[in-house]
């Protein structure tokens with residue numbers, strides 16, 4: 001069973017005044033273990049699509065099922081819990097809680113899920129090692145570089161073992177070295193642990209690393225390449 | 228975790244938090260001071276009223292409080308006095324013979340309550356002797372001595388050693404006039420009390436009250452009032468209950484029942500305290516709401532991120548509420564500490580209000596106020612701060628959970 005199934009997704013902003021058709025009928029299926037990039041020019045609807053997949057926003061029309069659950073059947077509050085349990089998020093910036101250190105940020109969602117302490121500690125150590133930040137556990141986000149912060153965000157997103165990770169332009173604020181480093185880590189996690197990543201990007205060097213590339217143009221999928 | 232985040236969030240914007248904490252602390256300080264001031268005033272007012280006028284308890288014939296007639300004397304006064312002598316809580320007891328009458332001189336007259344006292348017993352209860360400001364107390368030998376208040380003396384235009392005539396009705400209803408010589412002038416500080424009373428020796432007054440028409444009806448003693456002073460005001464209720472149980476035919480009243488103005492005064496003070504606390508809370512609420520709204524708006528994106536990754540609304544709400552409560556919890560002890568310090572520093576000297584409040588003495592208020600802080604006041608203020616912070620946090624917290632993560636995250 002695919003983890004994401006979307007049918008005829010449309011999204012229209014300002015339907016009454018000046019309608020903006022951000023999505024015009026998107027059909028999409030994502031299987032477990034994919035490493036998928038969503039690309040397209042600015043304003044093509046990448047963020048809108050990711051938000052709908054992630055249950056942060058609702059489509060104007062169309063159906064979206066995540067892990068077999070029709071998101072339109074969930075209330076806003078249920079969606080929050082659904083996101084917490086099933087989806088890991090990495091945003092372009094402002095991912096971390098500034099008053100918590102790296103380890104605390106990483107375990108945050110697990111704490112919300114009331115996971116036992118030994119499990120949390122084990123997982124935090126394991127993940128921070130995987131993203132290469134095991135020596136920065138006690139640092140606050142403000143003491144880290146942008147690339148390090150994004151790596152913590154990936155660790156935080158992975159911690160509760162979600163079915164997939166959504167990342168909206170995770171490398172947009174990074175220099176190319178940090179961007180490649182983050183990509184390396186994501187790729188490695190995908191390859192070795194089978195974690196599903198869906199990320200949007202503008203960056204051609206990032207696009208090259210994806211194994212599936214969805215090109216959005218004007219709110220429609222213009223191309224769906226697998227490599 | 229929520230506690231940790233909320234606590235640390237306060238210190239993210241140090242200046243802003245300090246300003247709001249300081250303003251809450253100042254408010255608490257001012258409130259603690261004002262309330263302790265009024266508590267000190269109430270306390271001294273009541274203690275003065277007990278000491279100078281009412282004592283803790285008084286026993287009367289049930290008819291006496293309505294009509295101060297000679298015939299309403301306590302027929303079993305001996306038993307009451309015996310029973311009181313056996314109570315360890317009782318510090319002093321004095322019997323009184325009282326009649327309504329008039330005191331007059333060649334230059335004026337004044338309606339008064341003529342109070343016959345046992346010179347020695349009386350002084351242990353009301354300290355009449357120590358309130359004498361001119362002349363002296365009753366002597367051993369002379370019978371017809373009278374002590375007037377200084378105000379009454381002024382009104383009658385008499386001085387020490389002058390004669391005044393006291394007129395009243397005896398048990399038969401016959402109008403009797405007796406001449407007394409002024410030996411002392413007293414002043415309690417309470418004008419109403421001072422003007423309404425003259426003191427003579429009980430034995431003397433009693434002898435003039437006896438009936439001559441029906442001598443067989445005369446009691447051995449005319450005791451209209453037994454005033455009881457306790458070691459400790461806290462023991463009032465048990466003693467009162469015991470007396471009521473033993474002497475069902477008599478009326479036992481405590482100072483509150485005797486003095487309607489004490490109750491009025493206390494309820495006035497309570498009302499004004501409530502108004503103070505309300506004003507204080509209102510003033511603080513706006514400051515806190517403003518600060519917390521800024522804190523929420525400033526963190527819009529972060530809050531959006533938290534809700535996006537799965538922090539639910541109750542938790543976000545609780546976080547904002549906790550942050551606000553923490554501000555109050557830091558500020559309140561600070562303000563209360565300052566309040567305590569102020570009260571402590573004023574403990575010995577008090578605040579002398581004589582320059583501002585000329586009229587206070589007329590109502591039995593001391594012109595020097597010793598502020599008092601009770602545990603109860605501390606609690607009241609702490610609760611007020613807590614409630615204020617809680618109320619003030621609701622709107623910002625609501626604002627926080629109303630945000631939509633998608634929009635919050637897109638804000639630049």
Ligand SMILES: Nc1ncnc2c1ncn2[C@@H]1O[C@H](COP(=O)(O)OP(=O)(O)OP(=O)(O)O)[C@@H](O)[C@H]1O
Nearest residue numbers: 013014020021022041042043044045046047048049
């Ligand atoms: N909240 C909104 N209200 C109105 N229009 C919106 C809103 N959000 C997005 N849009 C519009 O919808 C279209 C798609 O926007 P979206 O953010 O999905 O594009 P994008 O591909 O992520 O662009 P970028 O590469 O610049 O991030 C754009 O034309 C945008 O202006």
Ligand SMILES: [Mg+2]
Nearest residue numbers: 046047048168
């Ligand atoms: Mg975008």
